[in-house]
Amino acid sequence: MFTDLIPDSAPPVAKADAKVRFLRLLETALANSTFAKLLLSKYVGEEAQLDRLTVREVVLRGERQLSFLWRYQTRDITKNFPLAEALARLSELLGAQFHSAHLQTQSEEVQLVFSRKGRPSLRLGKAPPAVLPVATEAGHDKEKLRYLELSRPFWLDLGVTHLVRGEAQLVPAMSRKWKQINKFIEIFSAALKSSGLSDSPDVHVADFGSGKGYLTFAMHDWLRAQGKRAEVTGVELRDDMVKLCGAAAAKHQMTGLRFDQGDVRSYTPLRLDVMIALHACDIATDYAIHFGLRAGAKVIMCSPCCHKQVRPQMQTPTLLRPLLQHGIHLGQEAEMVTDGLRALLLEAEGYDTQVFEFVALEHTSKNKMILAVKRAQPLSAARRQELLEQIAEIKRFYGIREQELQTLLAA
Numbered sequence: 001m002f003t004d005l006i007p008d009s010a011p012p013v014a015k016a017d018a019k020v021r022f023l024r025l026l027e028t029a030l031a032n033s034t035f036a037k038l039l040l041s042k043y044v045g046e047e048a049q050l051d052r053l054t055v056r057e058v059v060l061r062g063e064r065q066l067s068f069l070w071r072y073q074t075r076d077i078t079k080n081f082p083l084a085e086a087l088a089r090l091s092e093l094l095g096a097q098f099h100s101a102h103l104q105t106q107s108e109e110v111q112l113v114f115s116r117k118g119r120p121s122l123r124l125g126k127a128p129p130a131v132l133p134v135a136t137e138a139g140h141d142k143e144k145l146r147y148l149e150l151s152r153p154f155w156l157d158l159g160v161t162h163l164v165r166g167e168a169q170l171v172p173a174m175s176r177k178w179k180q181i182n183k184f185i186e187i188f189s190a191a192l193k194s195s196g197l198s199d200s201p202d203v204h205v206a207d208f209g210s211g212k213g214y215l216t217f218a219m220h221d222w223l224r225a226q227g228k229r230a231e232v233t234g235v236e237l238r239d240d241m242v243k244l245c246g247a248a249a250a251k252h253q254m255t256g257l258r259f260d261q262g263d264v265r266s267y268t269p270l271r272l273d274v275m276i277a278l279h280a281c282d283i284a285t286d287y288a289i290h291f292g293l294r295a296g297a298k299v300i301m302c303s304p305c306c307h308k309q310v311r312p313q314m315q316t317p318t319l320l321r322p323l324l325q326h327g328i329h330l331g332q333e334a335e336m337v338t339d340g341l342r343a344l345l346l347e348a349e350g351y352d353t354q355v356f357e358f359v360a361l362e363h364t365s366k367n368k369m370i371l372a373v374k375r376a377q378p379l380s381a382a383r384r385q386e387l388l389e390q391i392a393e394i395k396r397f398y399g400i401r402e403q404e405l406q407t408l409l410a411a
């Protein structure tokens with residue numbers, strides 16, 4: 001229970017204002033060293049391009065601080081503050097500049113929201129996701145997370161690990177991403193075998209929408225550890241992230257790892273055996289899949305992000321109206337239809353395709369994976385025709401005019 005976080009000496013919870021309670025929960029999570037992450041959103045201030053503020057804990061010259069990351073549409077600004085100052089700043093920002101705050105501790109979650117009139121309320125009660133205690137994990141969990149090595153020095157540069165008494169340990173707020181990339185590599189290792197690439201000494205990989213490069217570095221490091229001459233390229237729209245990743249790769253002399261500033265929609269084709277994309281936004285996933293198809297990649301692996309293109313086009317079939325009257329079902333339906341169509345299109349292009357949850361929901365709500373491995377034998381014309389007819393029928397059923405991957409393939 002969240003109330004467990006409140007020390008005995010605190011005044012009765014029910015009497016405290018929601019914002020005060022929220023700040024007290026945050027303070028207690030910091031005192032107990034259970035704080036994982038804080039996200040402030042619904043910005044109502046005057047800076048046009050400011051989107052959100054994320055707050056994580058860092059240790060600088062032995063002092064615990066909170067690192068504030070202001071995310072603008074095209075840049076990020078980071079500032080670190082000692083704990084007391086950080087709490088005072090957060091108190092000023094909540095309600096005045098941000099109307100939503102989401103606190104995540106190692107075992108719990110709580111959300112503070114402000115109404116239009118500025119009235120705060122706390123949302124408690126949902127069983128919160130567990131954050132993997134990787135730094136202190138027991139032998140069994142360690143077994144499952146063996147694919148990547150936490151002690152590799154580049155993780156420090158990427159903010160995945162920090163030094164605790166001279167030893168690299170996972171930053172608690174990074175434990176979900178760590179779980180995701182470990183699972184991604186675990187699944188990739190099996191796909192590599194079934195694609196026949198495990199016999200090849202060279203493997204060329206492109207990671208689209210590489211962001212801060214977590215998966216890109218992981219893929220390079222793991223492939224090199226398998227004795228492959230891996231050539232891994234991260235392609236990312238944001239120049240600041242490309243520079244950050246490029247600098248870390250250069251610092252650690254990681255041969256065959258590079259980061260290109262580019263747009264997946266117009267990226268120039270390169271030799272590609274494997275296309276990966278972890279949470280590339282909306283139709284960027286379609287462009288990434290299409291790029292993999294054009295390049296004849298043997299493995300295409302992506303975990304899609306949002307599904308904005310299909311949802312507004314979907315007309316609810318009469319029979320399904322009672323089910324889809326709930327907003328949540330509509331969202332799930334749009335996701336299923338989008339990823340289902342992508343999978344059918346990949347099948348029609350000659351890939352064995354699976355759609356599944358690659359990590360438990362508690363590690364990310366974007367936990368779906370589309371995995372496609374190129375078949376050794378081409379698809380028969382009859383089977384391809386059957387798949388294309390299924391796609392057309394599903395689109396007709398839902399009234400969908402356009403799905404980006406299909407449009408790209410048609411062009």
Ligand SMILES: C[S@@+](CC[C@H](N)C(=O)[O-])C[C@H]1O[C@@H](n2cnc3c(N)ncnc32)[C@H](O)[C@@H]1O
Pocket residue numbers: 208209210211212213214215235236237238241262263264265277278279280281284305
């Ligand atoms: C949600 S982040 C995921 C980052 C990374 N793959 C990860 O999982 O940590 C999506 C990234 O895709 C990038 N992106 C979005 N559209 C893109 C495009 N058209 N071309 C290249 N990168 C794009 C964004 O800038 C962002 O860094």
